[in-house]
Amino acid sequence: MTKATAATEVSTMPLQLVPHIHRATHRIGLYLAALREHGLSQGESHILAQLAGSAPATIGDLHRGLAHKRSTLTSILDRLVERGLVTREVGSGDRRTFVITPTAKGRTVARQVHAHLVALEREVGKRVSPADVRAFLKVTAAVEDAAHELTRR
Template identity: 50%
Template sequence: MKRLRFVLEVHRATHRIGLFLEAVEPPLGLSQGEAHLLAYLLEAGDTSLSELHQAFAHKRSTLTSYMDRLEAKRLVKRESRPEDRRSFQVLLTGTGRALATRVHRRLEALEAAVLERLGDEDVEGLTTGLEALAEVDREARPARKPGSRKKVPKS
């Protein structure tokens, strides 16, 4: 059996980012996934659910759960898109924008502290490695038509 060289480190790094977000005072009151969605919306602006799905590679049900919770907290709202009323646009509310700004500043501080310890080649190598991971994942999962469901084998 080969020893895993980076997968566990990626997992631990993701967990550590969550711990870094949890340590903020006053507490954010968000899950790590919710925090990342707010930070993304702050950077990207109004975004479709489809674009969020592509950006985060969440299962659709997971993304819907996050959106439901963020909407219940009045941090985002979903509106029908004028060009296609079957799809929705996600917008930050005023409260959501303020909290997203706190999240983003916290993540900026983490990134800045890490970048101080890395050279340009390290950052480039890390980015290349993460892009390769995403590419392998995309290739490993067959594309499904929108709206199609995964078939569950009968037992």
């Protein structure tokens, strides 16, 4: 097979994973938008949901959990700080580290976002088997790893 043939074959090959992941991600964003009274972006919602179960957290913890670019994460955290939902303090053990802690208002909103996502996962759990969930986690981990590796080349 020549490079030209391989390129043509790839360009006509239908995508099997990415469109479904993209669509599901978009639907989750729309689902999160149902919490309109808080006016949160999808990124803000995901950070608060992560903080609901693991606060306080360092910026590094949030980066590992969400895989945002650091500049994007900083921008989202700036907005959450401005809205009084989180505080950002210099770490006591390492002054190069910032620790993110939800405020009282932020904890309330974080619990609501987390509960909203738990409700979604419970509904999904009614529609699929535990084996389906394990397979999904395996596939999404492989997609994430491959995308990360290809980005670093």
